[in-house]
Amino acid sequence: xxxxxxxxxxxxxxxxxxxxxxxxxxxxxxxxxxxxxxxxxxxxxxxxxxxxxxxxxxxxxxxxxxxxxxxxxxxxxxxxxxxxxxxxxxxxxxxxxxxxxxxxxxxxxxxxxxx
Amino acid sequence: xxxxxxxxxxxxxxxxxxxxxxxxxxxxxxxxxxxxxxxxxxxxxxxxxxxxxxxxxxxxxxxxxxxxxxxxxxxxxxxxxxxxxxxxxxxxxxxxxxxxxxxxxxx
Numbered sequence: 168x169x170x171x172x173x174x175x176x177x178x179x180x181x182x183x184x185x186x187x188x189x190x191x192x193x194x195x196x197x198x199x200x201x202x203x204x205x206x207x208x209x210x211x212x213x214x215x216x217x218x219x220x221x222x223x224x225x226x227x228x229x230x231x232x233x234x235x236x237x238x239x240x241x242x243x244x245x246x247x248x249x250x251x252x253x254x255x256x257x258x259x260x261x262x263x264x265x266x267x268x269x270x271x272x273x274x275x276x277x278x279x280x281x282x
Numbered sequence: 283x284x285x286x287x288x289x290x291x292x293x294x295x296x297x298x299x300x301x302x303x304x305x306x307x308x309x310x311x312x313x314x315x316x317x318x319x320x321x322x323x324x325x326x327x328x329x330x331x332x333x334x335x336x337x338x339x340x341x342x343x344x345x346x347x348x349x350x351x352x353x354x355x356x357x358x359x360x361x362x363x364x365x366x367x368x369x370x371x372x373x374x375x376x377x378x379x380x381x382x383x384x385x386x387x388x389x
Contacts, residue, residue, distance in 0.1 A: 200377075209368055209379035210326070223375060257326070269314045269372025273326040 171274035179280045190241040190258030199241040202257040248281045284309045284373045286380035294386045303354040305369030314372040315352040321365045
């Protein structure tokens with residue numbers, strides 16, 4: 168399996184809801200990433216996990232809570248989001264931490280709408 | 283801080299004509315540069331990396347450290363090249379994308 172999968176494809180939630188985004192890869196990659204992409208903008212890095220440990224948090228608000236239960240799975244827990252958080256959320260993975268992490272494999276994304 | 287600049291938001295080129303998508307970067311260390319592409323209704327995917335110096339789908343890109351550029355070129359555009367192209371820099375353990383250029387090939 169050479170793809171990164173993301174579920175759900177679309178998610179609509181209210182500002183008081185709690186939901187989770189899921190990302191999975193079976194390529195043996197040991198780095199995984201969450202990006203946020205607004206319409207007509209490039210992806211912006213949110214979090215980096217390396218060997219299942221959080222290594223980078225790009226000053227993301229605490230209403231976004233990442234989790235990496237194992238080397239194949241990455242979750243993004245959402246709580247009390249704001250309408251401006253509506254965006255495409257992309258997951259990516261890469262082989263290792265040092266050389267080769269610029270080559271990232273992206274999932275199709277979850278289109279999130281916050282009402 | 284690292285930065286990637288793509289000066290053209292939109293670029294239209296006739297089929298068979300040469301294509302050049304511009305990319306300039308700012309980074310204090312030794313950069314790793316990439317071109318990513320997103321075709322309509324497809325996921326973002328890697329097109330080229332400067333380290334491998336390869337040609338993919340007829341595209342090439344040369345890293346010019348003196349001009350801090352990594353322009354993407356193709357001698358003869360094809361209709362299937364229409365897509366969104368992002369130049370990206372990997373540094374400080376992060377991948378930073380330029381704002382992207384939407385390339386349209388006119389038949």
